[in-house]
Amino acid sequence: MAEKHRIADVAEIPEGAGKEFTVAGRIVAVFRVGDEFFALDGLCAHAGGPLGKGHLQGHVVTCPWHGWQYDVRTGNQCLSAQIRQTQYPVSVSGSEIFVEI
Secondary structure (H helix, E strand, O other), rough: OOOOOEEEHHHHHOOEEEEEEOOOOEEEEEEEEOOOOEEEOOEOOOOOEEEHHHHEOEEEEEEHHHHOOOOOOOOOOOOOOOOOEEEEEEEEEOOEEEEEE
C-alpha cells in the first residue's frame, strides 16, 4: 500500500524548476510548474541521468546527460509514447509537499 512522505516545503522548489529527493529508497524528481507539483522516477530511462537536475521548460524536463525529454504531467518521453517514467502522486498541505509511494 502506498504511503505519503513529506519531502519539502513549497518554498524549497522554485517555480519552473525541479529538485531531486530520496524517498523510500527511490530517487524522485519533483517539479514545480506554477502552483502545481509533479513527481517522477528521478532516473532517466535512457542512462539513469538525474532528471531532478534537468532543465524544465513549461511541462517538459530535459535530462542533463543526453537530452531525453519527458512531460512531467504524464511521465511520457516526448518522442516515444512507449517510454514512460513512473509518476508518483503529489499533494500539498499548507506549505508542505508530500509524495505518495
